[in-house]
Amino acid sequence: MRVGLFVTCLVDLLRPRIGFAALRLLEAAGADVVVPRTQTCCGQPGYNSGDKQAARALAHKLLDEFQDCDYLVAPSGSCAAMIRVHYPTLFADTDDAAAMSRLAARTYELTDFLVTIAGLQTVPGTFAGRITYHDSCSGLRELGVRKQPRTLIAKLPHVDLQEMHEAQTCCGFGGTFAVKYGDISARMAENKCAQITATGADAVVAGDLGCLLNIEGRLRREGSQKTRVLHIAELLAGETPEST
Amino acid sequence: MKLSSAQFKHTARKNLHDVRLQQALHRLQERFVGARAAALTDIDDLPRLRAAATEIRQHALTHLDVYLEQFERQVVASGGQVHWARDAAEVNRILLELAARYQVRKVAKSKSMVSEECGINEMLAANGIEVIETDLGEYILQLAREPPSHIVAPVVHKNKEDIADLFVRHHHRPRTTEIAELCREAREMLRPHFLSADMGISGANFLVAETGSALIVTNEGNGRLVTTLPRVHVAITGIEKVVPTLEDVSVLLRLLTRSATGQSITNYVSVLTGHKRASDLDGPEHFHVILVDNGRSQLLGTELEAMLRCIRCGACMNHCPVYQNIGGHAYGWVYPGPMGSVLTPNLVGLSEARDLPNASTFCGACAEVCPVSIPLPDLLRHLRVRQLEQGLRPRRERGSLRVWAWFAQHPRAYAWASRLAARLLRAVANRRGMIRRLPLAGGWTDGRDFPAPSGRTFRDLYARRTSS
Numbered sequence: 180m181r182v183g184l185f186v187t188c189l190v191d192l193l194r195p196r197i198g199f200a201a202l203r204l205l206e207a208a209g210a211d212v213v214v215p216r217t218q219t220c221c222g223q224p225g226y227n228s229g230d231k232q233a234a235r236a237l238a239h240k241l242l243d244e245f246q247d248c249d250y251l252v253a254p255s256g257s258c259a260a261m262i263r264v265h266y267p268t269l270f271a272d273t274d275d276a277a278a279m280s281r282l283a284a285r286t287y288e289l290t291d292f293l294v295t296i297a298g299l300q301t302v303p304g305t306f307a308g309r310i311t312y313h314d315s316c317s318g319l320r321e322l323g324v325r326k327q328p329r330t331l332i333a334k335l336p337h338v339d340l341q342e343m344h345e346a347q348t349c350c351g352f353g354g355t356f357a358v359k360y361g362d363i364s365a366r367m368a369e370n371k372c373a374q375i376t377a378t379g380a381d382a383v384v385a386g387d388l389g390c391l392l393n394i395e396g397r398l399r400r401e402g403s404q405k406t407r408v409l410h411i412a413e414l415l416a417g418e419t420p421e422s423t
Numbered sequence: 424m425k426l427s428s429a430q431f432k433h434t435a436r437k438n439l440h441d442v443r444l445q446q447a448l449h450r451l452q453e454r455f456v457g458a459r460a461a462a463l464t465d466i467d468d469l470p471r472l473r474a475a476a477t478e479i480r481q482h483a484l485t486h487l488d489v490y491l492e493q494f495e496r497q498v499v500a501s502g503g504q505v506h507w508a509r510d511a512a513e514v515n516r517i518l519l520e521l522a523a524r525y526q527v528r529k530v531a532k533s534k535s536m537v538s539e540e541c542g543i544n545e546m547l548a549a550n551g552i553e554v555i556e557t558d559l560g561e562y563i564l565q566l567a568r569e570p571p572s573h574i575v576a577p578v579v580h581k582n583k584e585d586i587a588d589l590f591v592r593h594h595h596r597p598r599t600t601e602i603a604e605l606c607r608e609a610r611e612m613l614r615p616h617f618l619s620a621d622m623g624i625s626g627a628n629f630l631v632a633e634t635g636s637a638l639i640v641t642n643e644g645n646g647r648l649v650t651t652l653p654r655v656h657v658a659i660t661g662i663e664k665v666v667p668t669l670e671d672v673s674v675l676l677r678l679l680t681r682s683a684t685g686q687s688i689t690n691y692v693s694v695l696t697g698h699k700r701a702s703d704l705d706g707p708e709h710f711h712v713i714l715v716d717n718g719r720s721q722l723l724g725t726e727l728e729a730m731l732r733c734i735r736c737g738a739c740m741n742h743c744p745v746y747q748n749i750g751g752h753a754y755g756w757v758y759p760g761p762m763g764s765v766l767t768p769n770l771v772g773l774s775e776a777r778d779l780p781n782a783s784t785f786c787g788a789c790a791e792v793c794p795v796s797i798p799l800p801d802l803l804r805h806l807r808v809r810q811l812e813q814g815l816r817p818r819r820e821r822g823s824l825r826v827w828a829w830f831a832q833h834p835r836a837y838a839w840a841s842r843l844a845a846r847l848l849r850a851v852a853n854r855r856g857m858i859r860r861l862p863l864a865g866g867w868t869d870g871r872d873f874p875a876p877s878g879r880t881f882r883d884l885y886a887r888r889t890s891s
């Protein structure tokens with residue numbers, strides 16, 4: 180099973196550890212993982228800013244890079260949804276429609292892949308303590324990722340999952356929204372952080388780095404140093420040291 | 424209604440710090456979100472009902488001309504008259520003609536968002552005709568001279584203390600904050616107006632093509648009085664509201680009231696057909712329907728057509744985390760929330776409401792709850808495409824988009840640039856690994872820290888790992 184890991188531009192730049200954690204999990208699931216070197220971005224920032232042309236160009240690039248993979252897996256619900264849900268729309272009624280649909284059908288969000296396709300039984304993570312899980316919007320609503328991460332979390336023997344209120348409410352990230360409408364975005368983050376803190380969890384976990392940056396940034400600005408902010412891949416893989 | 428969508432950011436910021444408004448919005452959310460969820464549990468097969476409702480609305484739009492003409496024939500057959508209005512000015516001209524024809528001095532109105540669109544109240548008042556809003560919320564807004572902030576609960580931004588103060592000022596009665604008392608007081612003030620009004624103006628939730636009926640869904644009973652007591656009844660509504668049959672309405676109603684207020688049915692559902700017949704106990708002598716286009720027909724056959732399926736339940740705004748935090752007035756026109764962010768730019772002009780399509784995280788909560796499956800985020804995204812095409816985005820934004828697109832398509836340059844960015848961001852972080860201020864990203868850092876990267880990209884770390 181040849182799996183192409185799409186690291187995502189945010190993870191590449193801001194938190195490589197998540198990429199290595201995803202790699203470790205995929206390998207634990209028995210996948211033969213390849214990481215195409217020329218990968219950059221799925222095109223979502225352009226797509227959501229109204230630039231279809233840029234989004235199409237990046238879709239073509241990504242299609243070429245992952246052509247020979249049985250699956251494409253991304254540690255992000257929103258990037259996976261971009262490929263799985265939006266690429267086919269972007270190329271509807273074009274010559275590439277069929278190829279894009281095939282790519283879309285092979286694309287999975289990480290936890291979805293681990294549970295639905297790979298049937299991963301044990302996870303290497305060693306975290307001990309109480310966590311709460313934030314359902315990132317795209318993964319949840321566009322891909323139906325809700326049970327998958329919880330199924331995997333349940334495999335960690337020392338983790339106690341305490342659900343927060345409104346776990347499915349947006350944290351306010353929304354890509355460029357967070358900068359363009361900073362005060363609305365920060366208020367949404369504030370509301371989310373209040374729910375997180377109310378659970379008394381040692382860590383908040385989510386499947387998208389964008390949400391994590393937003394939540395962590397808000398928690399720290401509020402002076403809260405206690406709650407850790409982890410990607411689901413980091414939690415499941417065990418916190419591997421960053422480099423080699 | 425006065426358009427102020429251009430002040431979106433300003434009003435939103437102000438509203439975020441308005442404590443009373445925040446409390447009111449919180450109550451709205453508590454009331455409507457939970458009620459909707461509870462009410463929908465008594466529907467056996469929700470996805471199927473939703474698909475049926477979607478299909479009914481879509482079918483009506485696909486054959487809009489056919490059903491509108493059928494509707495007109497049926498209205499005429501029952502002794503009424505249909506007027507076609509291209510825009511707000513035509514609506515107002517038709518209304519004034521009718522007012523003159525029937526010597527109208529006083530108008531009683533039930534709630535109608537289309538009439539807000541057309542600025543009917545101001546126009547009638549300017550022509551010496553007294554207008555009384557009789558929906559409790561709209562009555563309060565009329566006294567306060569404020570626009571609605573929600574399409575179902577127009578006065579949601581006010582609390583009962585605000586309303587008590589307002590009533591004291593206008594009614595000169597002892598102050599009360601008991602909701603039942605406030606309602607009674609409003610009812611007593613309104614009753615004489617129902618009896619003395621010459622014309623009743625209503626909206627319509629649906630128009631039924633097979634019977635020529637205007638159908639209204641209300642809780643207060645004022646709609647029924649407005650449409651039966653005065654000599655003339657004028658229903659004003661958008662052309663998209665037509666559905667083929669009463670049977671279709673029954674499907675839509677099951678979802679409308681549950682999605683809107685969490686009720687399995689509202690207190691009143693009035694099917695208004697023609698004028699008073701010889702056998703009727705009451706009813707108006709004259710029945711008119713004004714069908715308003717006002718920009719709607721230009722959505723037909725476009726990527727945005729689905730928006731016309733909207734049945735105005737308000738669920739999208741009740742569930743929208745942006746609306747929940749900034750309230751309806753920030754959107755600056757008649758329709759707030761996600762549906763307003765699609766409709767307003769279309770009805771008033773894309774350049775007049777530049778923020779609306781952009782002020783969304785695309786979280787998708789709206790589309791998830793919409794009873795007629797309108798893909799609101801997709802429609803907003805489409806408006807962003809149009810804005811970019813028409814050069815309506817700021818130069819800096821367009822510039823950074825171009826720079827990003829170029830780098831993302833050139834992997835070697837991208838690798839170099841991201842390596843540099845990772846180092847720079849690391850360098851400006853504090854000892855806890857947080858960045859307190861970022862030039863060009865003040866929107867982010869005003870309210871949050873930015874977690875700094877470790878300094879090396881995945882790409883570089885991975886290359887090192889695989890080569891060793």
Ligand code: SF4
Nearest residue numbers: 733734736737739793
């Ligand atoms: S867009 Fe959908 S959810 Fe929003 S008001 Fe219209 S019908 Fe209701």
